[in-house]
Amino acid sequence: MVANIRDVARIAGVSVTTVSRVLNHHPYVQEEKRQAVLAAIEKSGYVKNMNAVNLSTGQTGMIGVVLPFTDHPYFAALLKGLAEEARAHRKKLVLFQTDYQADQEIEALEMLKHKQIDALIFCSRSSEWQVIKPYQSFGPIVMCEEIQEDVSYTFIDQYQVFLNALHYLDQKGYQQIGYCIGRRSGTNSQARERAYRDFLKSRQFPVNESWIFENCYHVQDGERVLEEISVATQRPDALLVTNDQTAAGILIKAQEKGFSVPEDLGVMGFDNHPIAGMLSITTIELPLEEMGRKLFRQSLKQEISKEEVYVKLVERKTV
């Protein structure tokens, strides 16, 4: 019933090659035969089976994207940039929402190996580099972190950015600085932690492990952080908060609890998400969509490249 290229050829009275040429807009085909083929396609209800094309060419036009969640503004913004660029290149994105589960990352890598996707972009990862590395032989792999390995990536100099932010808080007179972060592991987080510890040491500021708050992603996490602070005996006087959602939660709860910001507590966010504007949060703007676009372009190239993007301090009212 369903016609294939051979049926079309038969009906049109030409060879499959000619049909293929018409299909792919190749030159070297008489207008007359072209029309005959087109008519045969119409008549037979022929539909191209891309799986056969993929098998023959060894490509699928699909690029995999690994990220923990899509419902967090950070990753949503990254994804937006990726999707824009993918559309511009007429490629499609296959989503791997991992929830930071390594097995989902492996599935993505396996799909690269099995030629279901042409390349793979990691917006974040749980797996060790050593497990990812061998898959590079199956296609381009792109990371979103500064990693000292032979792989393409787009990065922000997290160490320097964090250090600058700390200096800024220092300048404003804060001396008991803590920070909120998603997870402690991950190259980006560890660069931040190094910056933090180096800074405290250089300034001889007090170190208090309980001023490092983990699992901070959403508004609720920020509320939790302020709850903890409010009952602590030793309180930080400023927080570096690695996303604006958490910063927002902190502010909301601070108001509730009667903490005044920035007097009792300085709060510096990251991302410059619209919520930061709403609540007048001083924040560090990250060019997430641009990162997404760069990441995508890197996934198209065989050559390894390293791209840096830069942040911008947005001064508002919480520091």
Add this chain to the structure above:
Amino acid sequence: MVANIRDVARIAGVSVTTVSRVLNHHPYVQEEKRQAVLAAIEKSGYVKNMNAVNLSTGQTGMIGVVLPFTDHPYFAALLKGLAEEARAHRKKLVLFQTDYQADQEIEALEMLKHKQIDALIFCSRSSEWQVIKPYQSFGPIVMCEEIQEDVSYTFIDQYQVFLNALHYLDQKGYQQIGYCIGRRSGTNSQARERAYRDFLKSRQFPVNESWIFENCYHVQDGERVLEEISVATQRPDALLVTNDQTAAGILIKAQEKGFSVPEDLGVMGFDNHPIAGMLSITTIELPLEEMGRKLFRQSLKQEISKEEVYVKLVERKTV
């Protein structure tokens, strides 16, 4: 260089059929030969090419998802549910971020036609049903709206929900009610508009076209709405706002402009996004993740089904 199933067969001294059986964990294969095949796979560095499998089976294990943006909380939540269920079924999602461009929807439909994806889920659409309809013969298509056609969908009874919300505002004494919406077109939006007009007529409330605000998706849109209201000669005393982001923008700006909510202006949001909790917005909670999960399950079935999900009023302080 790269080994295929025939190479493996040759090395193991068996037929390709036997290799295929081992690969697919079929019974009917001697342990001895099994081991030989496994050894041959190891030795040859054999990697399965899924495109060949897809060609042979006519399936890809990929499901397409069409949505305008991924960086809006409404669609992000839907996508989260979809992704969860996809993972549970070991399927992958292919993303079509359309920005409401019909041509992107066509591309998705064409991929279904060309067997690149097994099914297609529309979270929203710009195309006429008539253009989508013929593609149903190529695989399951699932919609996220109540549409009187022979197609699967998961829906909220938008007419009734909007009507209930309007009655609630009425009960609270508001009489000059307007509303904010994303776009006027779309089944869901039109059901809401019908509810709105029917309600006003039944109550003989004034109709004022300028109280219908379009293009409301983000916080900034809400700010814009309140700017407009503040300079209007005839002001609404309450707004139904079809997403919490816009509602939040309205509140922020209202505070700036010295409008008091709910006294001067009642605001009722939709979604029950975390931001609604933060700003104590009275809102109608939509079970978006559940919708995503249902939509995904429908995409796996050939039979057409219609699934309803239900909303919940969350009373807070803006009405």
Add this chain to the structure above:
DNA sequence: TTGTACGCGTTATCAA
């Protein structure tokens, strides 16, 4: 400019 014939790598069928 056109056609033949083979390659792509797997699964399915059917006979042994």
Add this chain to the structure above:
DNA sequence: TTGATAACGCGTACAA
């Protein structure tokens, strides 16, 4: 339990 062989549908040298 195993194997030979035919699909699956398209792209493309190479020959004409």
